[in-house]
Every structure is written in C-alpha cells, then in structure tokens.
Amino acid sequence: MKLDYSYQDLAHILGAELMGSSNGEIHSVNFDSRRIFSAENSLFLALNSNTNNGHDFIEDAYSKGIRSFLVSQECIKYKDATYFIVEDVLESIQKLAKYHRNRFSIPTIAITGSYGKTMVKEWLYAVLKSDFHIVRSPKSYNSQLGVALSVLELKEQHSLAIFEAGISQKGEMEALEDMIQPTLGIFTGLGKPHSDNFESTEIHLKEKLSLFRNCNFTFANKEFHSPLRRMKINAELTTIEEWADILPDKFTFKKNLVLCYKVAEFLGIEKSELKRISSSLTELVGRLETAEGINNNLIINDTYNIDIDALEQALAFQFSSNEKRLKAVVVDIELLSEVKKQEIRACVNQFNPEYYFEVSNSEFPSEIFNISNTSILFKGQHGSFLSKEIGRFVEKKHQTWIEYNLSNVRHNIAQIRSRLPNNTTILGMVKASSYGSGDLKLAHFLQNNGVEYLGVAYADEGVALRNSGIHLPILVLNAQQEAFEDIVEHNLQPAIFSFDQLDDFIKTLIAADKWQYPVHIKFDTGMHRLGFEPDEAEAVLEAVQGQPEIKIQGVYSHLANSDLSNDQFTFDQLSIFETIKKRFIDEYEHKISFHLLNSNGVKNYAEKSHDMVRIGIGMFGVEPGEDSVVSWFTRISQIKTIENGDFVGYGKSFQAEKEMQIAILPIGYADGLQRCFAQNGGGVYLNNQFCKIVGNICMDMVMIDVTSMECSVGDTIELLGVNQSLQELASKMGTIPYEVLTNMGSRVKRVYTEE
Ligand SMILES: *Cc1c(COP(=O)(O)O)cnc(C)c1O
Numbered sequence: 152m153k154l155d156y157s158y159q160d161l162a163h164i165l166g167a168e169l170m171g172s173s174n175g176e177i178h179s180v181n182f183d184s185r186r187i188f189s190a191e192n193s194l195f196l197a198l199n200s201n202t203n204n205g206h207d208f209i210e211d212a213y214s215k216g217i218r219s220f221l222v223s224q225e226c227i228k229y230k231d232a233t234y235f236i237v238e239d240v241l242e243s244i245q246k247l248a249k250y251h252r253n254r255f256s257i258p259t260i261a262i263t264g265s266y267g268k269t270m271v272k273e274w275l276y277a278v279l280k281s282d283f284h285i286v287r288s289p290k291s292y293n294s295q296l297g298v299a300l301s302v303l304e305l306k307e308q309h310s311l312a313i314f315e316a317g318i319s320q321k322g323e324m325e326a327l328e329d330m331i332q333p334t335l336g337i338f339t340g341l342g343k344p345h346s347d348n349f350e351s352t353e354i355h356l357k358e359k360l361s362l363f364r365n366c367n368f369t370f371a372n373k374e375f376h377s378p379l380r381r382m383k384i385n386a387e388l389t390t391i392e393e394w395a396d397i398l399p400d401k402f403t404f405k406k407n408l409v410l411c412y413k414v415a416e417f418l419g420i421e422k423s424e425l426k427r428i429s430s431s432l433t434e435l436v437g438r439l440e441t442a443e444g445i446n447n448n449l450i451i452n453d454t455y456n457i458d459i460d461a462l463e464q465a466l467a468f469q470f471s472s473n474e475k476r477l478k479a480v481v482v483d484i485e486l487l488s489e490v491k492k493q494e495i496r497a498c499v500n501q502f503n504p505e506y507y508f509e510v511s512n513s514e515f516p517s518e519i520f521n522i523s524n525t526s527i528l529f530k531g532q533h534g535s536f537l538s539k540e541i542g543r544f545v546e547k548k549h550q551t552w553i554e555y556n557l558s559n560v561r562h563n564i565a566q567i568r569s570r571l572p573n574n575t576t577i578l579g580m581v582k583a584s585s586y587g588s589g590d591l592k593l594a595h596f597l598q599n600n601g602v603e604y605l606g607v608a609y610a611d612e613g614v615a616l617r618n619s620g621i622h623l624p625i626l627v628l629n630a631q632q633e634a635f636e637d638i639v640e641h642n643l644q645p646a647i648f649s650f651d652q653l654d655d656f657i658k659t660l661i662a663a664d665k666w667q668y669p670v671h672i673k674f675d676t677g678m679h680r681l682g683f684e685p686d687e688a689e690a691v692l693e694a695v696q697g698q699p700e701i702k703i704q705g706v707y708s709h710l711a712n713s714d715l716s717n718d719q720f721t722f723d724q725l726s727i728f729e730t731i732k733k734r735f736i737d738e739y740e741h742k743i744s745f746h747l748l749n750s751n752g753v754k755n756y757a758e759k760s761h762d763m764v765r766i767g768i769g770m771f772g773v774e775p776g777e778d779s780v781v782s783w784f785t786r787i788s789q790i791k792t793i794e795n796g797d798f799v800g801y802g803k804s805f806q807a808e809k810e811m812q813i814a815i816l817p818i819g820y821a822d823g824l825q826r827c828f829a830q831n832g833g834g835v836y837l838n839n840q841f842c843k844i845v846g847n848i849c850m851d852m853v854m855i856d857v858t859s860m861e862c863s864v865g866d867t868i869e870l871l872g873v874n875q876s877l878q879e880l881a882s883k884m885g886t887i888p889y890e891v892l893t894n895m896g897s898r899v900k901r902v903y904t905e906e
Pocket of ligand 1: 580582628709748749750751765766767768769
C-alpha cells in the first residue's frame with residue numbers, strides 16, 4: 152500500500168491537531184508495533200481495544216523507526232516525531248478511508264453475509280483477475296478496522312474493487328457502507344439465527360442488507376428474494392439450476408460459486424470462460440494439515456485461527472472426502488466471546504457431525520480419547536491449548552527417524568577425557584543444531600554429564616541455548632557485530648578476530664556498563680579462516696590492556712590438518728601457537744585459557760591440549776573403535792513387482808533385466824540421502840541384508856531392490872547403523888561424516904535413547 156498524504160493534508164482531512172514537524176508524508180499505516188517492516192513514512196495508529204491501549208506501544212513503534220502517530224490521548228514524548236491528535240483513532244482512520252474511496256470512481260463490490268465471504272471474494276478474484284486490475288480485502292479483513300485498511304489499498308491503477316464487510320454488533324454496518332460505498336453488492340446468505348446481539352433475525356438481516364442500500368445491483372441466491380424486496384434492494388437473483396451445465400461437481404458450496412458466476416456474467420465474462428476458470432478453482436483458501444491419528448482416526452489440524460469463514464471451509468474439506476469415517480469437530484472456545492461461540496455452533500450445525508466438542512480450561516473431555524475410525528477436525532487459535540496439545544491425538548509411528556544413542560556419547564567423551572592431560576577442560580561443540588542432532592537435546596545432555604564449556608557458530612544458537620536453561624559458558628565462534636547486544640545480554644563469550652570487531656565490542660560493553668567481560672581471542676596460525684595474524688598479538692594486547700571493560704578469557708587457534716598424525720604443517724601451527732601463548736602469558740595480568748585441538752587434534756596430538764579442547768565429531772563416534780551414536784531408519788511404504796524391461800525412477804534411470812520386486816521408501820534427497828549415493832552403488836539394509844538402490848533418488852522417495860527377499864509394508868530399513876557406518880555412507884556420498892550429519896533433513900524425526 153502506498154498512500155500519498157502530506158502531514159498537512161492528513162491533519163486537514165481528519166480535523167486533527169498536529170503537533171511536531173508539519174513537513175512529511177504518509178505512505179502507509181501500521182497498527183501493530185510487532186509487525187513493522189518498513190517504518191519510513193508510516194503512520195502508527197494508537198488504537199485502543201478491549202485488551203490493549205495502543206498508546207502503550209508508541210515507544211516500541213518509535214524504536215522501530217516510526218515517526219508519525221495518530222493518537223487520542225496526551226502522549227507527546229519524542230521531539231522528532233509528529234502527532235495527529237484526534238478524538239477517536241478508529242473513527243479517524245475510517246474518515247480517511249472514506250475520503251480515499253471518494254477519489255476513485257471504479258465499480259466497487261461489497262460482500263456480506265453470515266458465511267462464505269472470503270470464499271466468494273477469492274473465487275470472484277480468480278474469475279475476474281485477467282479482465283480487471285483488482286484490489287481486494289487482504290485475508291478476511293472485514294471488520295471496522297479491516298475494511299478501512301482494505302479501502303486504503305485502493306490505487307490509481309485499479310479498475311475494480313472487492314471488499315468484504317462483516318459485523319458483530321448492531322449499528323456497525325453504516326460505517327462500513329460509508330467507507331466502501333459499493334456500487335454492486337453480493338449477499339452470501341444468512342445462517343441460522345445465532346447472535347444475542349440482535350433482537351431478531353429480521354433485524355439482523357436488515358442490518359446486513361443496509362450495506363446494499365445505495366448499490367445499483369445486489370446479487371443473491373433466489374431464496375432471499377423476499378427480504379431483499381422488502382428492503383427495496385435492486386436484486387439480481389440466481390440459482391444452482393441456472394448454472395447446472397458448467398458447475399463442477401466437486402464443490403460443497405455451489406451456492407457461493409453461482410453468485411460469482413452471476414456477477415462475472417454481469418461484468419461481461421463469457422460462460423465458456425467461466426467454465427474453464429472454475430475447473431481450476433479449489434474450495435480451500437488456506438492450508439490444512441492432516442495426519443494419521445490414534446485409534447485409526449484422521450486428524451485435520453486447523454489450529455491457526457478461529458475465523459468463521461475458515462471454519463466453514465475446513466468443515467467443507469472434512470465433509471467433502473468420501474471416506475467412510477465418522478466426523479468429529481473439536482473447537483477450543485477458551486477466550487471467545489459469546490457471539491463468536493454462537494456463530495461457531497451455528498456453522499458446525501450446518502454439517503451435523505457425529506461428535507462435537509468444545510474445549511476450554513485447557514482440558515479435554517475424556518470421551519475424545521475413545522473416538523475411533525473418525526475424522527477429527529481440530530479448530531483453535533494459533534498458540535491455543537488445542538494447537539499445543541494436538542500431538543496427543545497423532546499416531547506416533549515415525550516413517551523415517553534418526554536415533555542418537557546418548558550413552559555412547561557419554562562413553563566417547565569419557566574415552567577422550569582419558570587421553571587428555573589432567574585438568575584439561577572439555578568444550579562441547581554444539582554448532583549447527585549439534586551436528587544435526589537437534590537444537591537443544593545434546594547441549595542439555597552435555598551440561599548434565601560434566602562437560603564444562605559449550606561452543607556455537609552463531610549468537611542466535613547461543614541465545615536459544617540460554618533461553619532453554621543452559622548455564623555453562625558458551626563460546627560464539629562467528630560473533631558478528633549485529634549480534635553484540637544479544638551476546639552481552641545472554642552472557643555469551645564472543646571470539647574476537649579483528650580490530651574492528653574488537654573496537655565495536657568494547658563500545659557495546661561500555662554502553663551496557665560491563666566490566667571485565669570475557670572474550671576469546673582467535674589467531675590464524677595457518678588455516679586462513681577467521682583470526683588475527685600471529686604478529687598482531689602485541690597490538691591486540693595493547694588494545695585490550697587499556698580497556699577494563701574487557702577481559703581475555705581465552706586465546707585460541709584451529710588446526711587445518713589434524714586428521715593426520717606426525718604432520719609437519721600441524722607441527723608448524725602448534726609452534727606458532729606456542730609463541731603467541733608465551734607472549735600472552737608474559738604480558739597479560741590474568742590467567743588465560745589456551746585452546747587449539749578439535750576431536751582429531753586430540754586423537755593425534757593429545758599432549759598439546761593446553762587448557763581446553765573443543766570436541767565435536769568425536770562425541771558421535773565415527774572413527775573405528777569409537778562407539779557409534781547415530782543410526783538412521785525408515786520403513787517400507789509399498790512393494791511392487793516389475794517386469795523385465797520396466798523402468799524405475801526419474802529419467803528412466805534404471806531398467807529391469809528380469810522380473811524384480813522393489814520396495815519404495817519414504818526418504819529422499821530432501822532428507823539428506825544425496826543423489827550421488829545411488830550413483831555410487833549405495834544401498835540400505837533389510838534384516839541385515841544389503842538392498843541396492845534402483846534408479847535415481849527422488850526428493851522424498853527412493854526405490855530399492857528386494858527381489859526374493861521376505862518383506863512387507865512397514866518393515867524397518869537401516870540406512871545407517873550396525874550394517875552401514877557413517878564413514879561408509881559418507882564415502883559413497885563423496886563427502887565426510889560431518890556433512891552427512893548436518894545435512895540430515897529437519898523433517899526427519901530425531902529420537903534419543905539412553906540406557
Ligand atoms: C567445529 C569446530 C570444532 C570441533 O571440530 P570437530 O572436528 O568436530 O571436533 C572445534 N573448533 C572450531 C573452531 C570449530 O569450528
């Protein structure tokens with residue numbers, strides 16, 4: 152949305168008192184300080200609701216760059232901001248919308264009715280979009296504020312406008328009509344009487360229909376003939392029968408679709424064109440997730456909002472499938488108004504499901520757990536109790552999963568410790584979601600098992616650990632300037648590797664009023680990644696010594712070639728590090744922790760451990776003789792027999808030379824099973840027997856040869872485990888274990904075992 156109102160104009164249109172600078176323009180409006188994406192030339196609306204006073208968020212909006220505010224109470228604070236002071240912020244923005252609407256003279260369609268507004272709007276848009284440049288309400292913006300915001304979207308280039316209007320109280324429609332000033336109307340109908348806020352259905356209807364009092368034509372289904380007539384509305388009526396020859400079967404809401412047809416016909420769209428477009432329409436505007444549930448139920452998860460239109464569509468989806476399950480609907484009604492509850496009940500009633508449950512007080516009625524062979528629609532707001540607990544109804548059998556044996560992690564760490572000189576600290580590297588094993592689990596396991604330090608690559612990883620209750624010191628390797636405040640706030644220890652960065656970090660510390668804040672100085676001793684040059688040691692010491700805000704906690708470097716023992720390049724790195732160490736010991740007053748070795752470093756140069764070692768891959772036991780931690784499994788989805796000469800997979804990449812039995816597995820390169828694995832002769836194990844992959848690996852699936860093997864759908868398949876090591880898997884993927892681990896897809900379930 153780009154508006155073009157100067158401050159002066161705006162004050163004039165709104166009759167507002169203007170405080171602060173009067174030079175400026177408004178290009179957009181914002182009413183939610185949490186969602187400010189571009190603050191420049193945006194007007195913040197300090198709207199009051201039942202629960203919030205918008206004026207409380209001015210500070211937040213200001214901190215995000217907003218400099219103009221529409222307010223209704225005394226709150227002048229910032230000298231460089233402009234305030235428009237009015238009686239009522241909502242009324243003022245409606246006034247602006249009305250003014251804005253009057254600048255355009257294009258056909259403007261208003262849609263109202265109890266249900267189906269969003270569906271009709273979206274369908275009509277789809278049907279008309281190639282003939283008109285259309286502005287339409289975003290999402291289901293149909294309230295007092297939503298309509299104002301929608302109307303403000305009107306721009307020069309538009310040739311048609313479609314707006315929804317919804318009311319929940321008597322007297323509201325007038326303001327909506329005033330803003331939209333529709334030339335055409337669509338009435339989607341009235342559900343069963345459901346609202347106590349209206350004395351009777353008749354009054355309710357009258358209120359709704361008042362939206363159309365100035366329309367040239369209003370479109371409706373024929374059953375609403377009488378009330379439209381009583382209101383003297385110039386109606387164009389239609390029926391499903393009228394469109395029988397082009398109406399696709401698949402729709403539940405045919406009455407809504409024929410309304411769109413009728414309007415489109417009026418606007419000059421050919422019937423043949425309507426038929427063509429409607430074949431590609433879908434009933435569903437939003438997204439719906441389904442999952443296999445416990446007790447052979449089907450779970451439909453629609454716990455994102457509690458909008459009535461969306462509920463109706465979800466119900467349509469649930470009832471349109473022809474499977475023979477019973478139907479249940481579960482709604483989280485906590486915090487909903489009486490009106491909304493009534494609306495929901497009326498909406499659900501239309502479909503008449505076998506079971507209907509309302510959930511409140513964060514409790515499920517126990518009967519829900521006894522339902523079986525039923526499709527259950529769960530409906531609740533984002534973040535509601537229901538949205539959080541829906542997992543209890545989902546079948547837990549994983550299709551593909553990675554298992555981490557934490558007892559073996561413990562054992563591997565003990566092994567490492569036994570090789571280290573006494574009093575060497577272990578830092579556990581948990582960067583990249585702990586080498587792909589999950590964001591938090593390993594870090595907590597290490598904290599509980601005597602590991603003294605943790606390391607991450609980026610500050611946000613450290614912040615997540617802190618927020619989850621990690622109290623160990625945390626080293627951040629890539630400490631970027633933008634993250635310094637987060638780092639200090641969450642007590643993370645940054646690696647300092649350049650003078651610019653050092654300077655900036657000291658500034659952050661001064662601003663935060665910190666004293667002796669621990670950092671680690673990183674030197675580049677040959678790897679040529681991040682780090683100070685060895686000959687910069689003196690300058691680093693000088694820079695730090697004058698600054699009591701900062702304290703050198705550690706000095707470290709990283710080996711480039713530590714997987715080789717007795718390696719000259721590594722010896723050179725080790726000796727450069729010794730020189731740096733000596734200098735810091737001689738010249739720095741506090742004790743410093745020196746650290747250099749990673750897992751392979753410990754394996755080959757344990758005597759050079761200094762004060763601390765940084766262990767990553769070593770915890771996972773990928774070397775022979777170590778306890779392997781990671782296993783990877785999936786299950787057979789389908790088994791088929793193919794004939795001699797049949798092809799398998801994309802690009803006909805495999806051709807059978809005899810009759811074969813193949814199994815399809817639900818895992819692909821999106822899960823980290825790289826395509827080249829198949830090309831290098833890769834395979835998996837069924838009952839400890841090797842099965843070669845046939846054809847190319849797909850994104851989500853792969854086919855294997857199970858000819859003359861005993862197997863059935865659901866059988867477990869090992870990709871990585873006792874029969875195939877991480878080393879073997881990695882080498883057939885042309886890479887190293889690190890990459891295999893960190894490439895395992897995030898959609899694959901992680902399971903942790905511990906004896
Ligand atoms: C990743 C990393 C480690 C850990 O390496 P492993 O080989 O997994 O033990 C240690 N130090 C630094 C600087 C790292 O980036």
